[in-house]
Amino acid sequence: MVSDVDNYAPRFLVHRATTVVPVNVTGSTYRAWASDDDLGLTCPLGPGESARCPCASFTYQLFSPSGDHRFALHPSTGLLVRRRPAATTVGLREGKTYKYKLMVQSVLVPGYSKERLYDVLDLEIFVGPANL
Numbered sequence: 590m591v592s593d594v595d596n597y598a599p600r601f602l603v604h605r606a607t608t609v610v611p612v613n614v615t616g617s618t619y620r621a622w623a624s625d626d627d628l629g630l631t632c633p634l635g636p637g638e639s640a641r642c643p644c645a646s647f648t649y650q651l652f653s654p655s656g657d658h659r660f661a662l663h664p665s666t667g668l669l670v671r672r673r674p675a676a677t678t679v680g681l682r683e684g685k686t687y688k689y690k691l692m693v694q695s696v697l698v699p700g701y702s703k704e705r706l707y708d709v710l711d712l713e714i715f716v717g718p719a720n721l
């Protein structure tokens with residue numbers, strides 16, 4: 590039985606980012622990157638069972654204004670994508686900047702962690718012309 594605990598919060602590599610997308614963007618728009626120092630510092634590195642570090646696991650979450658469903662964030666990859674336009678989705682406006690918060694949060698693992706540690710990134714998405 591491993592008795593390691595979650596000593597380090599996951600951290601974004603940057604805490605503020607701006608990306609520029611065309612008004613007609615589809616697919617991916619931004620990739621958030623985070624790491625957790627528990628991997629290597631709390632848990633040993635190397636092959637086999639000792640290299641597994643559940644306390645270094647984390648997920649990503651997107652915080653957007655109420656009713657804003659323009660983008661979706663993949664919880665395990667940190668990939669932000671433009672949602673397909675639908676009747677309930679408001680389109681993007683050229684020249685507008687949209688502001689979001691992304692959170693990376695540790696995963697609660699019984700026996701390893703007592704609380705979820707986290708970090709926050711401020712993301713601005715500027716919408717340019719279709720031929721960007």
